Amino acid sequence: MLQSVPHGGNLSTAIAQYGRPREDWLDLSTGINPNGYPVPALSADAWLRLPDDEDDLEAIAANYYGAPAALAVAGTQAAIRMLPQVLPAGAIGIGLLTYGEYAPAFAAAGFAVQTFVTETLSDLAADFTLVPGQDLPAHLRYLVVVNPNNPSADLFTPAVLLAWREQLRARGGCLIVDEAFMDVLPASGLAAHTADDGLIVLRSVGKFFGLAGARAGFVLAAQPLRHTLSLLRGPWSISGPARAVVRAALLDTAWQTATRSALLRDGARLVNLLTQAGFDACGTPLFAWARQADAEQRQHQLAAQGIWVRRFTHVPSLRFGLPANETGWQRLAASLPLNTGHTHV
Template structure:
């Protein structure tokens, strides 16, 4: 199993700090998630049904009906590599680790390309997979560039797969408006912006034949009834979404400024996280962990990802700890 953020119980055992006393900045999830109401008894007592309004709510929110609800992005991440014969797949040097793992496990030839090198390499690839914005570096690309790469791949039967798990806060940069064009696959997740990672709900957007292949491979009832009910309501709550986009932009700027104030200049980031890179990162990770603050550590680089604190107490805890940090 690959390592992910959110390992509070393991950190509590390792550092001897009770789990409830940790400030978890390791996940990149919105810490002020959508307020979940109690699920109806009916959602618990009946098998999930596709005519419950979830698909329509998602089509309205995302702006495309060409979708398949899935139990988070993970099923699609695991199954998409099985739907092509062995081919050449390009990704960024550092990205969400589940993507390269499953393409390699299914016999595909994986190559890594810096952002500035992708254009020169695209005609030697069959699949280009990008997290957009990238996790954890925050790298983004223009819509025109992505559209050009999609067209060049599609003319040879290739795919452009865009994982937009962190896109909800900046929907104007999404490629969802282009879904339906040949070769374009977009993944979206409820976990990040809505802060509903435990619901395990995501969506795949693509042409109908591919969605049908995925649906048959996944099978029925992949999303439980209470999760379908809750996510439908979250997708319909446009007032909360509008407020949260503004709030996250403010909090993101605050985190960036706080890091800079203490000599930690982010090498990248998005609205939901900041990314630090350098030889000091392992020491900073351990320094903060000993004070009950958990970050996401990456061996490549090395580097760290910091999410947003959930409240003013969390902000003060982070600021106090950073004030005590002296960069080696």
């Protein structure tokens, strides 16, 4: 049975718990670009007509990602729910600390979920450790890798991932790579390798483009799987207005170039700020993460100052998103001296 999974972006929880009005919060609880794509004015047709599933959105997406083809879906979440319905059940490796929707979706469909940790988390108990260059466990048929990982920021190279793809393909399985945070690091992506069986890549417009409300994403995979998923997806899964906005964002190369540079700078600034405050921090251009033995206390201290960050419970840790402007950066910096006496693990 599927269960509710906690996520960032739950500012209403903080408002209810701390009694501070919404406008007084600095919400850093997600890894979404706080300065997302400037949504253009839309034609009335985008609202009045049925969404056109045969428009050029998928071709534009394939070109943007450097993939042979793409299938548009209602966000990565839709793909996560569909994939267990179309793949033969088997043992699947999923990170102990990663995006939380994968394990319950595959477990509910009868897959034997095996948890893994990376070498940076090897002190934690899991079914196996995922080590670059080493063979996967022999019984494993599928492997899910969020790359870079959310929240630990682990990043595997294409060569390492493709070697695992070959192992799994030989067993009649496949590698599933979630590249929701890959847009700032396009050279590390696997889109170009998705024409053949054994590899499924999921992409999202919610993080880099900041278009989380559009609920749009893409599956990059071989044609037979894309066809099967398209039948399961059904018609009109992405609204007309969302299609129009995503299309514009994927075509705006000037905005993409400028935003990559800004996020690389801001991501490094965030990790540096946290490190100077005593956190053992690492990150991607869109968020920073720190293991904290006293994560609950630190989250509470920040919340008391109107700053909301994501806390993970099974691996005590905090994830910080990017402030949207200099006022936010200064507010975060002023809050962090509380952490100089922290205890991390």
